[in-house]
Amino acid sequence: MRLIGNAAAGLSLAALAALLWLWQPAFVWRMPGADRIAVAVAACLLWLSLCVWARRGRGRTPPESASGTVAVVYASQTGSAERLANQTVSSLEAGGIGARLIHLRGLDSAALPRSATEAVLFVVSTTGEGEPPDDARAFVEALRRRPAAVRDLRYGLLSLGDRSYAQYCGFGREFESLLRTGGATPLFETVEVDNGDATAIERWHDALAVLGTEALPPLVPEPFLRMRLEARRLLNPGSPGGPVFHLSLAPEMGTVPDWQAGDIAEIRLPGSAGLIREYSLASVPADARLELLVRQQRHADGYGVGSAWLTLDCPLGGPVDVRVRRNSAFHAPEGSRPMLLIGNGTGIAGLRAHLKARAAAKLGGAWLIFGERQSRHDFHFREEIEDWQRTGVIERVDLAFSRDTAQCIYVQQRIVESGAALDDFVHRGAAIYVCGSLEGMAPGVDAALRQVLGSPLLESLAADGRYRRDVY
Template identity: 40%
Template sequence: MNRFALLTGALIAACMTPALAANPAALLHQGAAGAVVLAYALLCSTVWWRHRRTAVPSALPADGADLLLAHASQTGYASQLAAQTAQSLMQAGMRVAQCSFDQLSPTLLAQYRQALFIVSTTGEGDAPDAAASFVRQHLGASAALPAVRYGVLALGDSSYTQFCAFGHTLDGWLRHAGAQALFDLIEVDNGDAGALRHWQHQLGVLAGATEMADWTEPDYQCWTLSERTLLNPGSQGGPAYLLGLTSPDQHVRWQPGDIAEVGARNADEAVQAWMLAQGRPADEQLADGRLLSVALADRLLPHGKAECAALLLQPADALLAALPAIPHREYSIASLPEEGQLHLLVRQMQYPDGRLGLGSGWLTRHAQLGGEVAVRIRENRGFHPPPLHAPLILIGNGTGLAGLLAHLKLRVQAGQGDNWLLFGERQIAHDFYHAAQLRQWQQQGMLRLDCAFSRDEPGRYVQDALRAAAQDLLGWLERGAAIYVCGSAAGMAPAVHGVLHEVLGESALDALIEQGRYRRDVY
C-alpha cells in the first residue's frame, strides 16, 4: 500500500476513540493536539491522492509494462502528447514504458503485447529527424510482430500534400509485420482538439477507464432531450434506448460517421448520497454562495475508500478543486440533420457495484425529457461516407448499428440501393433495432440484409454470417465496394477482421486499407 495511505490510516486511527468513531465531526473539538494530528493526516492523504493522479510517468523495463509508447517528434509536440498519454494511462492503472524513435527497434517492440505510436510528419511527408535511423534501418525491411496490438496517432498539416504521411507509412509497416490495429489510425490536423479527444477516447477503451480526464474542456452546446424510447424490452442484454436530441440552432450540420460528445452529469440523488456518506450537510455552500451539491453535478465523485478518506473534512472549495470534471462520452450519430433530431442508440452500462455508468445513466435515466443535455458534434473524417456511386458493405453489432444507420439513410435518400448490412445481436424478438425501417428498405430493393442472432442460433455471430457469404463478399469488392465496421472492439471487430483476412488474404486487405475502402469505428 502507498506510504501516504498507511500514514493517514494510522494517524486517523490514533485519533478515533469508539465514541468519536460514531461522530467524526466531533474530532474537531478534541483540543489542539488532536487537531494538529488530524490536519497532518488530512494533508498527507490529500498529497497522496493528488500524487496518484499527477505522478509523472517514467520508463519501465519490458517485463514490467503493459504497453510501449513511442514518439517521433520534430518540434516537441509529439513528445508532449506522449507524456500526456502516458500520464493518462498510468492514472488508469496501466504500466507504461516510453521511448523515442531513436531508441526503437523491432526487437524492442516484439517484447510488448501492446504499443502506441505518436508521430509527426515534417515537410512533404518526411519523418522527424529523431526517426531517421529507424526509417533507414527498419522501415524498408520486413519484421515479424504477430503478437503486437497497436495504435497510431499521426500529427500533420493538411496544407501539405503528404498529410500525415509518416504516420501512414508506419501503420502500413506494422500491418505488413503482422501486428493488429487496436483502432484505425487517427489523424491530427494542426493540433485539432476533436481528433485529440478521439485519441483520449481510445485510450480510455484501451485502459478500460471511462473516467479518464479530458485534456481540454469541450465547448458544449445546450441541446434538448426530446425523445427516449426503450428499444429492447425483455432482452437478455442491457436496456438499449433510442434518444432524440434537438438543437436550438436549426443550421447545425453533421455527416454520417460523425460523433456526438456528451457532457454527462451526476444524478441529484447520487450527489446527495455521496455527500451524506462524507458527512457533509445537504445545504453546504461554497465561498461564492453556490450550493456544493449543485457544483458537484459535473464532477467525478470517487467511491473507493482511500480516495474518499483523502477528501474527508476538506473545506467545500478545496473539495471541489480536488475533483476533476466528468470527461465527455462519445456516441455514434444515427440520424441525418434533415430529420430534425440527433439520434443516438445507447445501452445502459453498470459499474461492478451496480451503479449506472455516468454517460449511459445520465442519458437513459437521469436527464429529464425536455431538459438540457450538453452536446458537441465532432467531425470523424475517418468514418465519413465513401463515394455514393460505390457499393457499401456495413458490418456491426449491438448499438454499433447507430454508426451505420446514418450511412444507409444518406444512400437511400440519394437513391443508391447498392447496400449490404450484416448485423448481429442476441434475439430477433427483442434486439432487432429499427427492424421495420430495415425491412422496408430490404423490400424496396435498397438493402441486402444478413443477420445473426446468437441466442436464437447459439454460437452464430455476425462474423459467421460474413464468412458464410464469402463468395458474395468477393463479388462486391470486385465491383469497388467499401467495408465499414461499427461496434464492439473487444469481440466483433477483431473477429470480423480475422474473417476478412481469411477470405481476402493479407495483401488484398492491406490494399483496401490503403485505398480507404476498409474503415472501422469501434469502441
C-alpha cells in the same frame, strides 16, 4: 519586449544621426581623416550590435521550408486527433505561422527527407490495445521497413490515449520510437493525453512556442450546444441483454449543428467536472435532430454514469449539453460506391445514419450484416431495414442472432459463410464499414475479413479508405 527593443534601437540611431549632423555643419565633400573613419566604423558596429540584440529578443524563428509552412500531420480513428490537429493549425496561423493539415496516409515515407528543413507536428491516436488508426497502418509499415526516411525531420508529437487500456498511448510510443530510431530530432518532449485531459493539451500548446512566436493563441475547442431530450424509447423490452434506448435530441433554439453520417456526438454530463460520453450518431441533418442509441450499463456497483443519466435521470424535455465531433475516418465514400455495413448491438446507430444518407441520395448497393441476441427483441430498426430492402437501398441483409439457436452465431461467421459473394462485392468496388463493440466483434470481423479477402487486400483497402471502423 519586441516593441521595446525596436524603440530602443530607433532612439539610439536617431541620437547618433543628430550627433553627426551637428559635427558636420555643411554638406561639403572633403577627404575624411582618421578620426572620421573611426566614427563611421563605430556607427556601423553599433548598428550591427543593435540588430543582433533586437533579433535575440524575438525568440526562435519558425523552421523554414519551401512552402513556408509547418506541417501538422494527424492519424485519427474517431476524430479526436483530427480535431486537435485542426485546432493546432488554426492557432499557428492566428499566431502568424503558416501551417498545413495533412493526414498521415497522405505522406510517403520515401519522400519525407524532402521536408528536412520543415517542422512537422504529429497528432496521433491509439486504437484498441496499442494499435495505429486503421488508415495509418500502411505508412507505419513503410516506416518500419525504412526508418531512415525520417532522419532529417524535426518533429513534435502529441499522442492521444486512454489509461483504461493496458497499452496506454501504445501507438504513439511506438511511433516516437520509430522516429527516433530513424534519426528524427524532437523539438520538445512528447505530450501524452489521457482521454482528452485539458492540462496535457495546454502543455502541447505551450510547447509550440518553440516554433518562434511569443503570443500563440490558445487552442479553441468547439462549444457545447444546449439541446433538450425530445424523446426516449426502449427498443428491446424483454431482451436478455441490457436495455437499449433510442434517444432524440432537439435544439432549444436555432438549428442543430451540421454533421455527416459517421460523425460522433459528445455529451457533457451535468455535475461531473466536465465528464464526457461519446455516441455514434444515428441520424442525418435532414432529420433536424440528433439521434442516439444508448445501452444502459449495469455494473456490480451500480449503473454506468453516462448511460444512467441519459436513460433514467434526465427528464423528457430536460437540457442536454452536446457537440458534434467530425469523424472523417468514418464518412461515406464518394459517389455511389457500394457499401458493406457490418455491426452489432448499438453499432447499428452509425450504420443507420449511412443507410439514411444513401436513401436520401437514392443510392442502392448496400449490404448489411448485423448481429444481436434475439431477433424477437433485439432487431433494432427492423421496419426501416425491411423498407430499405423493398426500395432497393439495401440489396442484401445477413443477420446473426446469437441466442436464437443452440449454437451461437455471430457476424464474423456470416462473413465467412458468404465469402465468395463478399469477395466479389469488394472487387466490384465496395467499401467496408464496421461499427460496434471493440471487444469480441471488431477483432472477430477483422480476422474473418482477412480469411475471406486476404491480409494484403484488406490492408490495401484500409490505406485507400475502403475499410473503416467506428468501434468502442
